[in-house]
Amino acid sequence: MKGLRALFLLACFALLGAAREPVLVPEISQHEIQVRQGFTGADLLLFGAILTPEGTRAAQDTDIVVVLEGPVRSIVLREKQKVAGVWINADSTQFRSAPSFFAVASSRPIARIVDDKTAAIYELGLKWLQLSPIGVIDPAEQQRFSTGLVDLMLRQGLYQENEGAVKISGEVLYQARISLPSSVQTGTYTAETFAIRKGKVVASAITRVEVTKEGFERFVAVNAETNGILYGLFAVLLSVGMGWLAGRLFALI
Numbered sequence: 001m002k003g004l005r006a007l008f009l010l011a012c013f014a015l016l017g018a019a020r021e022p023v024l025v026p027e028i029s030q031h032e033i034q035v036r037q038g039f040t041g042a043d044l045l046l047f048g049a050i051l052t053p054e055g056t057r058a059a060q061d062t063d064i065v066v067v068l069e070g071p072v073r074s075i076v077l078r079e080k081q082k083v084a085g086v087w088i089n090a091d092s093t094q095f096r097s098a099p100s101f102f103a104v105a106s107s108r109p110i111a112r113i114v115d116d117k118t119a120a121i122y123e124l125g126l127k128w129l130q131l132s133p134i135g136v137i138d139p140a141e142q143q144r145f146s147t148g149l150v151d152l153m154l155r156q157g158l159y160q161e162n163e164g165a166v167k168i169s170g171e172v173l174y175q176a177r178i179s180l181p182s183s184v185q186t187g188t189y190t191a192e193t194f195a196i197r198k199g200k201v202v203a204s205a206i207t208r209v210e211v212t213k214e215g216f217e218r219f220v221a222v223n224a225e226t227n228g229i230l231y232g233l234f235a236v237l238l239s240v241g242m243g244w245l246a247g248r249l250f251a252l253i
Contacts, residue, residue, distance in 0.1 A: 022058035024205035047175035057172035070101030071187035103160035
């Protein structure tokens, strides 16, 4: 009986401790982004509050990390080599599920917030982004291709890492800005916020953003997927028409 009573008391203490963990209340400035002609990108404001279960401020000694991830897709990465003065495709590999967009914003450098194991579990940073190659590949070669993919996406603005971009005020409110370039893919984007205290993730919450095409861009995208033949004929006619128009213009000059 004493053993059962001790186990019961331990369970009660564990429940009481869990109930004291902070609660994240996240929000985002836009839940839908419409891509139209002339779209130059968008700035997202991710903000919210860190509260105790009773509703009081709970951000003291707490770090915030926000991860915004776009739809995953299969990507073929080819490595180019210079042969006889000409750049040609050499080795290549295919990643099964690489995010089309990935951005991390944190209140401090990730290395000062969590250890490597925790960062890897939650993918808190580009270093810990888990890319899944298709087929058997040498670990060293996989690392080279993974590094190359991350570097390529960084230069395109599709991968970002902003340490210190999350601002915490009043021990309760946080905010961070993440920029989406004009080349973002459409689909559902997931913004996951982590509250971290003493190297441990004590709370997390998710919000979502829909990136959709509207207007003429939507018409083209829908017909490319559902009416392949008509879309192909339209593309050919448009190319012929543009070529004819260009010829007429040059003839007048």
